Amino acid sequence: MKRHALSTRLWHWVNAGALVVLFMSGLTISNAHRRLYWGNYGFDPADAWLHVMRFPGWITLPARYNLAAARDWHNTAALVFAFGLLAIWLAMVANGHFRRDLATSARDWTFGAWRAALAQKGTAGMPYNPLQKLAYGALFALVLPLMVATGLAMSPGFEPFAPWLVDVLGGRQSARSIHFITTWALVGFVVGHVALTLVSGPVRLIGAMVHGGRREETGA
Amino acid sequence: MSGVNRRGVLAGLTALGAGACSDLHKTKTAQDVFRTAEDWHRAAHRLLAGRERLAPEYRPDQRSSDMRGNGSLTVDSDFYREQLANGFADWQLQVTGLVAEPLSLSIDDIRALPQRSQITRHDCVEGWSAIAEWRGPQLGTLLDRAQLRPEANFIVFRCADTLYGRPYYESIDLVDAYHPQTIIAHELNGAALPEKNGAPLRMRIERHLGYKHAKYLTAIEAVATLDDIGKGKGGFWEDLAGYQWYAGI
DSSP: OOSSOHHHHHHHHHHHHHHHHHHHHHHHHHHHSOEEOSSSOBOOGGGOSEEOOOOOGGGSSSSSOOHHHHHHHHHHHHHHHHHHHHHHHHHHHHSSHIIIIIOOOGGGGSHHHHHHHHHOOSOOOBSOOHHHHHHHHHIIIIIHHHHHHHHHHTOTTTTTTOHHHHHHTTSHHHHHHHHHHHHHHHHHHHHHHHHHHHHTOHHHHHHHHHHOOOOOBOOO | OOHHHHHHHHHHHHHHHHHHHHHHTTSHHHHHHHHHHHHHHHHHHHHHHTTTOOOOOOOGGGSOSOOOOOSOOSOOSHHHHHHHHTTSTTOEEEEEESBSSOEEEEHHHHHHSOOEEEEEEEEOTTSOEEEEEEEEOBHHHHHHHTTBOTTOOEEEEEEEEEETTEEEEEEEEHHHHTSTTOEEEOEETTEEOOGGGTTTOEEEOTTSOGGGSOOSEEEEEEESOSTTSTTSSSSHHHHHHOOOSOOOO
């Protein structure tokens, strides 16, 4: 049995590409109005909870400020990201990846299990250790859906269909603020994800995410 | 191929992508993909929200302290200054194009039509929002009185203001034109529309971002196609900077 199903591998790389585009074009969109607010409205500097830095051209898309082009990139990649998330959820529920490798049980929520996971040497086999399960679980169930939800909540054409979504998030400017904060949570995940891959056998792990690898049971 | 080489290829592709992306948006292929994505968003919104679903309306105490002015904040002409001083006594709004009965309406004529008041949120493409009360007749009322012809597919808004030397204009399709909250506002928060917000008349198209809400309105024109207007992309910012014609995102 392969370590990663074809659906997982496809989604992983397509999603990685979409996230790079979304992040860089999102920074351009942030540059268009560099203040964040809570509630439904906000334009006055006095009402801002955060004055955001101007993101430099080397990290924005496009490199030279162009809000229209950034929105084109963002709204196009958003479709790939959102429908990709839906697809991978359906796939990992259907093929058992979720139940087998990601779903937690009561013993995954103990300090002892977390200490054991941290003490683990070398690379983890399958299913994932409790900390991996929690990290991927938070990513799939909270962080990624929250990016979609807060993005949709900012769309005046979508809002008439689901005004409750904007209300639940605390208003349109709150949705915008949460979208921004969640971006950095996601950046934090990606940094940790790449760092852990690099220290635990990058050739084998990245190779496995390309050609599938071989599943090694930990027998946990 | 070894894993190292694969990694090199992936890293190379990513770097190439990131570097090339800077100008990639100008290519025909990229534009085709972007316009397809825009069409999908619009189709999804239309499917989910239909023709009639309303943008949220707020209570008076939920309004923002001000309605920020953005883009043109006045019209640089002697006629406009004179009209501003005398309460727009000679301002006329034309309803023209593919209509059986063209109209020319004064501000008093517009006030005499059935009115709609709505406290709605204005979302600018830049990211900020403001909440204010708007009042005016529904666009649908005017189009019905002018007897819109069946060949009409779009409504074009002509404006008195110019930006970067070009006249401002905008356009919407008939679904948005007949949406209940699409009104020609002449009042903001219970007073005559202020200069910075588009006096004497501006559009409110509540399921769209702010740049669609044309200010300093002089004419409403029904057309079959947008190709012959401006640069053919349906609006001032669309022509000038490539903004999306569908501004529901």
